[in-house]
Amino acid sequence: MTETLQHDTGRTGLGGASALFAIRLATGLVQGLALYLLYLAADSRVWPETQPVVFGALALAAGYVPVVVLAGVGRVKALALILWAAAAAGVLALLGAHDVARQVLKPHEEPPFLSFPVLAFGAAALFIAHHLIVPAIRERRWIVDYPDYFDIAWKAGVQLALSLGFTGAFWILLHLGAALFKMIGLGFLQHLLSEAWFAIPVTALVFATAVQLTDVRDGLIRGVRTVALMLLSWLLLVITVLVGGFLLALPFTGLDGLWETRSATALVLSAAAALIVLINTAYQDGRADNLPPVVLRYGVRAASVLIAPLIVLAAFGLALRIGQHGLTSDRIIAAACTLVGAVYGAGYLLAAVKPGGWMKPLERTNVAAAVLSVLVILALFSPLADPARLSVQDQVARLQRGMVSADTFDYDFLRFESGKAGEKALRRLAASTDPRIARNARAAQARPWPSGDTAQGRQERKAAIRLKAVDGQSVPTSFVDQLDAQVDVLFSCNAETPCVVRSLDLNGDGRTDLLVATAREIVAFDQDSQGQWRVTGRYGFTCGRNAERMNEGLSKGVATTPAALPDLVVEGQRLRASPEVRCDATEPR
Structure with a gap:
């Protein structure tokens, strides 16, 4: 522990701090540029967007690996950090690739996409793994003393919270300034903030700056951590009384009300997680000279006993649901969380009842559960236990x-x-x-949509669609009446970004066609002989155009040009060309 403190304080000299600042700013800049290029590829529909699996791998790695560098630079040697960051990048890329590869990418959606669970659990696994690996690298041991784990992990948690808060405050101030300028007729700043080429790199740079600013004030961070842990530790008494009362009341109320919520397992696991976190805010590094007050020590023991029955209750409820309705993705993830919770429940129960050495088994339990958590997450979001x-x-x-x-x-x-x-x-x-x-x-x-997508649900989605005709035109009443058939095509047309509609005769047949600028493309509609509106074609955006610019462009007007390549007829089959689009200096952007 002493060596850790000396290492952290020894690197904050002027030269060291300047070098670290430069490295972190460079890392933030590289991350911002990488994320912007991925955004640009998705917006322009060019590689790697055309290969969703590759895009998913790059997106997850580019989003998370730079944070490893920001957190690890100055704490471990350069070679060790490079190797760890490379390993993390490889694992995250595989998780991202698998997450996209297992999904069905529908044309009307925004491919490629990463699911929320892999984003959330991937971040959790990376945070846990980083704070298991960095102390091991520094001490050159697989398992280090528990105070080292505590010091690094909780300090990093405070830094992360402060850095995210700083980044959020920065953007709030920018938008406030933009609103002030807008009031006097100057909209340049508001326009600048909406540009991805500015917003994405600046966000990454500001976050990197915040990490550096919090890092060079090591004593301040430790002070904030001490105050935060002290305040949270007293909340342990509140949750202990509530959970204890809940468990004591169950024999009298029965479990029927609990199961009727349909979210009993999630609620019970959340309560167990709250107990685990708050127990650790009171226990801290477990040193004899850092014991909490007597009332908190009793509270920690009582709370540690309550975790096991909560986990048993969660497992029982989950087993009932699986027995009745089988496995779903959510239930499998809940089962994985219950497994990790069982390790905590057993270890904390042992710590609470074992005499001698106040709650010492808690330390080994935390390390074992952390390792298990990482392994379980890797299994869940890979082919091993998809x-x-x-x-x-x-x-x-x-x-x-x-x-x-x-x-x-x-x-x-x-x-x-x-x-x-x-x-x-x-x-x-x-x-x-x-x-x-x-x-x-x-x-x-x-079926184009779930049978459970009721008429009421589709009517609600239809009612949310907003269309805006231009040049004195109006959206045909027959088209509005048939919107329920176009819900999946016009899903992005809403009150915030209404889709521009222009009427014209596209094919010279004397009948009105419609062009609608949606979020991803301009869609062409015509009416068949029965008066039913149908999609006849789609015009994809190219060369970095986005929906806002297409809406604006379609409002001003549209022209048609002859097809660059004719259709081919091969053995009676009509083939249509898909011309290549080259975004060079002659292509308007």
Whole structure:
């Protein structure tokens, strides 16, 4: 611990601080430029956006790995930091690639995309792994003394919170200044803040600056941490009384009310997590000269006993739901959290009842649970234990065993909620020898939206659509009446960004066609002989254009030009060309 403090304070001299500042600013700049280039690729639909798996890998790595560098520079040697950052980049890239690869990317969505769970759990795994690895590198031991883990991890947590707060405050002030200038007719700053080439790199630079500013004031950070831990530790008494009262009341109230919430497992696990965090704010580094007051020591013991019954309750509720309805992705993730919670529950219970050395088993429990958490997250968001694949296998097995009838089986889960694994299983069911299963599976394959997407839900989405005609034109009443058939195409047309609509005869047939500028493209509609509006074509944005500029451009006017390449007829089949678009100096941007 002494060596750690000497290392941190010894590097804050003028020369060291200047070098660290330069490295962190460079890291922030590289991250900002990388993220902006990825944004530009997605907006312009050029590589790597054209290969979603590659894009997902690059996006997750570019978003998180620079934070490893910001946190590790000055704390470990350069070579060790480079190797650790490279390893983290490789793992994150694999997680991002797998997350996108398992999804079904629909044309009307914003591909490529990373799911929220991989973003959240990936960040958690990286934070935990970083603060297991950095102390090990510095001490050249696999397992270091617990005070070292505590000091580095909690200090980094405070730095992260302050840095995020600083970045948020920076943007609040910029928008305030932009609003002031806007009041006097100067909108340049507001326009600048909306430009991605400015916003993304500046955000990364400001965050890197905040990390440096908090790092060079080491004593201040430790002081803030001490105050924060002291305040939070007293909240432990509150949650202990509440959870204790809840558990004591259960024998009298029964569990029916708990299960009726349909979120009992998540609530109980959240309570257990709150207890774990607050216990650690009171225990801190566990040194004999840093013991909390007597009342908090009793509170820590009582709270540690309460975690185990909460985990048992969560496991029981989860087992009931799985037994009744089978596995889903959410239930698999909940089961993984329950497994980690069981380690905490057993370890903290042992620490609370074991005599001698106040709560010492807690330290080994925290380290073991941290390692397990990282391993579980890596398994969940890789092919090893992909929740979508496992849940699809379980649901199909339940159908085949007769636990679910062919008519009540949730085919929409396979079609819309479980990615490629679900679509693959649905294709197998469509070829089933059971005629009811095959019929229902084929019906699900043909549906453009979930059957659970009720008429009310689609009406709400339809009501949210906003269209704006230009040049004195009006949106045809027949088109408005048929909007329910275009909900999935016009999903981005809302009150905040209404889509511009222009009427004209595109093909010279004497009938009115419509052009609608959506978030990703300009969509062409015409009416068939029965008066039904249908999509006849899509004009993709190129060369860095975005929806706002397309809306503005379509408002001013539109012209048509002859096709650059004619259609081909090969053996009676008409083939249409997809010309290459080159964004050179002659291409207007």
